[in-house]
Amino acid sequence: MIDADAVPGWIQPSVAARRRILDTSHTIAVLGASANTARASNFVLAYLLGSSDYRLYPVNPNNTEILGLRCYRDLESLPVVADIVVVFRRNEDLDAVATEAIGARCGVFWTQLGLWSASAAQSATAAGLEVVMNRCIKIEHARFHGGLHLAGFDTGVVDSRRR
């Protein structure tokens, strides 16, 4: 499982902070996106495509198109600077991926469930990126947009406002 030790200089963004990240971002690069519909990366991309307004940029050198979206070989090739780079790679690749995200001046370095690297988090944080680790961006998006609630999950949302 995940290394439970806290990472010096980094804390997991709170729920409110994760909501701000998702609300203020417009472009998401999905690093390690797969064309295989059974893979979590494909599943998450399909969710974001169907349930959000983000501009989505799958990144995988082995593909040219995924779910009808143009696929890019690396973050440098993107036509935009991605607000969030969502990472579907192995833990041992995270340092290199963080370096790539820093080089591409991405805003948020976000690793999916099961992915965790203290050194990658530290270098990305030091370079001014926000870092979210071991969180599913699909689930976090669904938390704030009603999906998790409809599926019976505790969103933690207590709110007397109509919105």
Place this chain on the structure above:
Amino acid sequence: MLWYKAGFATPARLGVSAGANEHARTHDPYNHRMSDRQFGFRTRALHAGNRPDPRTGARTTPIFQTTSYVFDDAADAADLFALRKYGLIYTRLGNPTVSAFEERVASLEGGIGAVAAASGHAAEFMVITALASAGDHIVSSSQLYGGTVTMMSNTLSRFGIHTTFVDPTDPEAFSAAVNDRTKLMFAETIGNPSGAIADIAKLAEVAHSHGLPLAVDSTFATPALCRPIEWGADIVIHSATKFIGGHGTSLGGVVTEAGTFDWGSGRFPAFTEPVRTYNDLRWWDNFGEYAFCTRLRNDQLRDMGPTMAPFNAFLFLLGLETLDYRMAGHVANASAVAKWLAEDRRVNWVDYSGLLDSPHHDLACKYMPDGPGGAVFTFGVDGGRVAGAAFIEALELISHLANVGDAKTLVLHPASTTHSQLSDEQLNAGGVTPDMVRLSIGLEDLEDIIWDLDQALTAATRRSH
């Protein structure tokens, strides 16, 4: 002495997580808030799962009495069916009124999420069959509601799922019964009707040492008195029919999962192997800590269909709003009645873990500090089975029926009713004696409950207090 202290606030009841930072546990049920405010139990009982309806502004969760929901277009329908999108398809799988109930229970139990069912029994069946298949095995407390014993020993065994029943007060017995096909350990927080208190922390430790989840039926305790997930349980099951509904109006059940168990260990292939019906996704890979509840809804509810009715969910939401106050009243009355009975010469014994001399008193205080023992307990009338029957027939206020957790006080003779389908051996293992009378103490005036007990005991034994 009994000492219910109204409004007693433990850190957990105030919504403060028990010291775990977000990294130590993959899921922190209290750390999903918009603001940093940690709302308390009573606040969440009113608000969790119930934001004002975005379309109408309705403050109370509306009853969505509909079977199905229109799709935006063909792609939307395809995405929903493939689980690529969250949303509503058909009320068997989800309904907004039911969702509100599920989220509220999950919040009060401190779980990651919940799935409602048509009854407590349906909830148990969904959990067991989600984890065990033909050839598999479960280890369970022997002191359970009789219907649960027959589900395991009669129906599940017909489908090749075998249960070893063990003494719930002996965690080592649970450990010794495990084999390589065991998938689950099961107990009731407060055993029905024996009143044995499960040592949840120890049972969880034993279960986890074998790579197994601990499921606890916590119907008699409710989250107002005990939150098993805080003690290490992985799955909490309720018959919402009882105290959660609280008024004897509706059948319902609910399963809450902690979101911390490792379903990817390999012992539970249904979580890690490709799911043919959902484009070969893998529950554990795709949903992580959300996998169990997601699978319960999309495999178990889809295939078995024991869905909670929206109107029942509405009534259960109302029940939860006052749960903490009602449980305070139930426990206050129950403890006073138990003490009164214990001092009565016409009563041979009282088995209530809220009483100091109960062998379960220490565990009751540990796991239910705000109301040890709950409000359901048993006693024996002097004169055995015959006197017990005469006592029940002489009652005028207390209702003789097969339920517990109503606002009204209820009475039952387990050996001839709820547990009548068990063998003598099962009755013995279940702690059910022939003279046992079960009381579920309600919210009437205490003096009136005691008046009825007194006059019925006089009629049954021809002796006064």
